[in-house]
Amino acid sequence: MEKRKDNEEANNSLVLFSALSKDIADVLVFLENEENQKALDKDQVEKLKLKMAFICTYVQLSYSEFEQFEDIMTRKRQEVEKLLQPLLDDDVLTSLTSNMDDCISLYHLSYKSDAIMMDEQLDFLLLNLYHLSKHRAKKMFPGVTQYEVLQNVCSNIRDFHGLIVNGCIKHEMVENVLPLFQLMAERVGHFLWEDQTDEDSRLSELERLSTFQASTSTLEDCSN
Structure with a gap:
């Protein structure tokens, strides 16, 4: 029973992370559009990309139980939201931030350190x-x-x-x-x-x- 629960939690985590990865990939494509880049300068675009890379990285590694994980990740998520607010529609931004929040909270609780990545x-x-x-x-x-x-x-x-x-x-x-x-x-x-x-x-x-x-x-x- 416990093994089945672990498998379900792992599958849920993978689904959440897949959704987050797709959202971020869409944002990166959006940022490549020359018109969209006018709203952010080059340094801001680079900063945004790095913050999203940071979030994805440590969502994947959250099973390692880093100190201050939720505080630091939540702050990074808020910084991404602030940078994207002038660019994205409310529903798109809400979907992205919601996926980030879910991954930050659920990955930390459910992902197993002995799981082998695909x-x-x-x-x-x-x-x-x-x-x-x-x-x-x-x-x-x-x-x-x-x-x-x-x-x-x-x-x-x-x-x-x-x-x-x-x-x-x-x-x-x-x-x-x-x-x-x-x-x-x-x-x-x-x-x-x-x-x-x-x-x-x-x-x-x-x-x-x-x-x-x-x-x-x-x-x-x-x-x-």
Whole structure:
């Protein structure tokens, strides 16, 4: 009975996240329209994209029980709503914010830490982590090596994962590496969340991520 309930909760979470992903994809398409961009300057558009990437990332990783999760995520959601208010119709904005609220509350309560992400989910997570790391590497902390490491880790994992999904690398060649992909994505997420609060934890995670970056680079070279 409990297992059935867990499966139902996991399915509900996936449905909610799929709806949120679609809403955000629609917003991104909307922002590409030149007329719509006139209402926001370039920096505001970039800020909006990063905030939505942040929300999607940590909705997916909310099972990790981050400190102040609901407070920080709710604040990010409010910031997105404020930026989008001049652009979207009320019903569209209400649907988006409602989906964000549902994901923030229900994912945190129901998603299981031992659940394995599907290929599409993992690719989406890695893409958003890459954008968040890239922003910190180039805009917030240029020249700081640790953010470049994160950016490269996300890029390498996503490229390597894509090669596996597309059948370019034989499964038996990398079967020992595959279970690490989601784990490494989780570690990048933790690093970015705790970036300004726990220096010792951050440095420890960075060392592990650097090691994995070298491993994936080597494996990718071998596949060429």
